[in-house]
Amino acid sequence: MASGEEDGSLDEKENNNKKRIRSALATAWLTFYNITMTAGWLVLAVAMAKFYIQRGTHKGLYRNISKTLKFFQTFALLEVVHCAVGLVRTSVIVTGVQVSSRIFMVWFVTNSIRQIQNEESVVLFLVVWTVTEITRYSFYTFSLINHLPYFIKWARYNMFIVMYPLGVIGELMTIYSALPYVQRSGMFSLRLPNKYNVSFDYYIFLIIIMLSYIPLFPQLYFHMLRQRRRVLHGEVIVEKDD
Amino acid sequence: MSRAAFFEVEILDPKTKAQLCFLDKVEPHATVAEIKCLLHKCYPKWYPARQALKLDPKGKTLKDDEILENLPVGTTATMYFKDLGPQLGWTMVFLAEYIGPLFIYLLFYFRLPYIYSPKYTFTSSPYPVVPLACLCHSFHYVKRLIETIFVHRFSHGTMPLRSMVKNCLYYWGFAAWLAYYINHPLYTPPSYGNRQIYYALILFLLCEAGNFSINLALNNLKSDGMGSGKIPCPTRNPFTWLFFFVSCPNYTYEVGAWIGFTFMTQCVPVALFTLVGFIQMTIWARGKHKMYLRQFKDYPALRMAIIPLFL
Numbered sequence: 001m002a003s004g005e006e007d008g009s010l011d012e013k014e015n016n017n018k019k020r021i022r023s024a025l026a027t028a029w030l031t032f033y034n035i036t037m038t039a040g041w042l043v044l045a046v047a048m049a050k051f052y053i054q055r056g057t058h059k060g061l062y063r064n065i066s067k068t069l070k071f072f073q074t075f076a077l078l079e080v081v082h083c084a085v086g087l088v089r090t091s092v093i094v095t096g097v098q099v100s101s102r103i104f105m106v107w108f109v110t111n112s113i114r115q116i117q118n119e120e121s122v123v124l125f126l127v128v129w130t131v132t133e134i135t136r137y138s139f140y141t142f143s144l145i146n147h148l149p150y151f152i153k154w155a156r157y158n159m160f161i162v163m164y165p166l167g168v169i170g171e172l173m174t175i176y177s178a179l180p181y182v183q184r185s186g187m188f189s190l191r192l193p194n195k196y197n198v199s200f201d202y203y204i205f206l207i208i209i210m211l212s213y214i215p216l217f218p219q220l221y222f223h224m225l226r227q228r229r230r231v232l233h234g235e236v237i238v239e240k241d242d
Numbered sequence: 243m244s245r246a247a248f249f250e251v252e253i254l255d256p257k258t259k260a261q262l263c264f265l266d267k268v269e270p271h272a273t274v275a276e277i278k279c280l281l282h283k284c285y286p287k288w289y290p291a292r293q294a295l296k297l298d299p300k301g302k303t304l305k306d307d308e309i310l311e312n313l314p315v316g317t318t319a320t321m322y323f324k325d326l327g328p329q330l331g332w333t334m335v336f337l338a339e340y341i342g343p344l345f346i347y348l349l350f351y352f353r354l355p356y357i358y359s360p361k362y363t364f365t366s367s368p369y370p371v372v373p374l375a376c377l378c379h380s381f382h383y384v385k386r387l388i389e390t391i392f393v394h395r396f397s398h399g400t401m402p403l404r405s406m407v408k409n410c411l412y413y414w415g416f417a418a419w420l421a422y423y424i425n426h427p428l429y430t431p432p433s434y435g436n437r438q439i440y441y442a443l444i445l446f447l448l449c450e451a452g453n454f455s456i457n458l459a460l461n462n463l464k465s466d467g468m469g470s471g472k473i474p475c476p477t478r479n480p481f482t483w484l485f486f487f488v489s490c491p492n493y494t495y496e497v498g499a500w501i502g503f504t505f506m507t508q509c510v511p512v513a514l515f516t517l518v519g520f521i522q523m524t525i526w527a528r529g530k531h532k533m534y535l536r537q538f539k540d541y542p543a544l545r546m547a548i549i550p551l552f553l
Contacts, residue, residue, distance in 0.1 A: 196508070199423075
């Protein structure tokens with residue numbers, strides 16, 4: 001009986017050890033991932049600033065940074081995997097929607113429709129995305145190493161108030177300016193008759209996407225506002241006690 | 243026999259803790275359902291089906307058949323009330339969900355104005371598969387309506403209004419989408435011609451018959467009085483022999499019928515509808531399968547949830 005008890009507690013210790021190793025590995029991977037993404041978006045920010053200072057215009061900016069942008073934005077697909085395997089405790093659907101909308105903007109709008117790549121609205125959403133992502137990824141990085149400077153927390157929960165609407169304006173204006181080119185070229189569309197008896201009109205699809213911002217944007221915005229109140233409100237209570 | 247004293251029940255709003263109703267002289271062996279009726283008398287607009295009563299604001303909802311004196315309360319019980327919103331009986335729900343697709347498909351079949359180009363209004367398709375598809379689609383939903391009215395016995399009483407609206411949007415929307423393409427003037431009949439249509443039709447009819455047989459068998463099971471005490475098993479009807487292999491052959495046959503319809507029409511929206519339906523029915527079948535496994539110790543090991551030997 002004594003040896004039975006020992007075996008029991010040995011198994012427990014082994015399990016606990018395995019769990020500790022697993023969570024240490026998970027933290028290490030996530031820290032590496034977030035540092036990489038912070039660095040990537042910093043590189044983008046520097047490249048955009050350099051381009052504008054040297055050339056004095058935003059024309060050609062997108063072409064210049066497009067490879068880097070495509071790489072790092074697509075890499076963000078990993079975040080959906082993180083949620084799916086439980087590495088990060090966020091809803092898979094929410095992350096999936098956010099990453100998908102970015103991938104859509106990059107690959108299916110800006111990258112595919114050359115004529116709009118020099119629009120001002122493209123620069124607008126690129127700047128917003130860069131600022132937002134640098135703040136977000138550095139927030140995650142510092143949180144993982146348990147050394148979160150207050151200004152990063154402040155930035156994450158306050159910048160979005162301005163950045164979010166600006167980003168939405170940039171994205172919507174870009175899609176809107178792309179509409180005439182999509183209609184004229186009939187790109188990504190499937191017409192009848194065909195043997196699968198289905199049709200797809202990319203022009204109408206883009207209009208539906210634009211309309212979907214109306215219900216979705218307020219929901220995400222108010223969700224962030226509520227999170228902000230919760231995070232910063234808690235802060236205030238602590239200070240009062242001091 | 244000593245008569246225990248009467249209970250008192252006070253019902254509060256979980257957020258404001260204000261007292262909504264105070265019931266005195268409640269029998270100790272009164273059920274939660276009876277308490278809901280008493281609350282309904284105080285507030286006529288909250289019929290029992292839309293009431294959720296809990297002992298703790300954040301706790302689980304009490305079941306209707308729980309008895310007051312068996313609950314962990316003193317002689318004065320405190321319950322919290324939540325309004326579940328307008329509720330609809332299951333029969334109403336299914337009727338609405340099935341009548342929609344039935345009529346919507348016909349709107350497209352007869353090519354009512356404003357759907358297709360004006361020159362095609364009220365015309366009909368030269369291909370025989372189009373009226374055949376209309377017949378099959380309508381038959382499918384008429385059969386479901388008949389089953390809802392005469393065959394099914396539903397367990398839980400009601401469904402919230404919002405869920406029903408969502409479900410109706412889903413069924414009606416998909417019906418409109420697939421009917422649009424099948425009845426379109428530019429519709430292309432299946433690639434392998436009459437042979438494809440013929441075999442798909444056979445599959446469709448066999449699965450419809452199968453589904454009907456299973457629904458009858460399940461209904462007979464419930465009406466035998468034992469309630470949920472019996473394992474569904476094959477009868478003399480060959481269609482029910484699928485029970486040897488799956489827990490929910492009604493879903494298997496349903497998917498089969500829609501696969502048949504997909505090949506009959508060779509239409510991508512139909513394929514998508516079949517796929518989404520399959521995913522949903524698999525989730526339901528697996529839930530049911532787990533419930534059976536938990537309930538019956540000697541549940542046949544060969545049976546899977548929805549696809550024999552596989553899923």
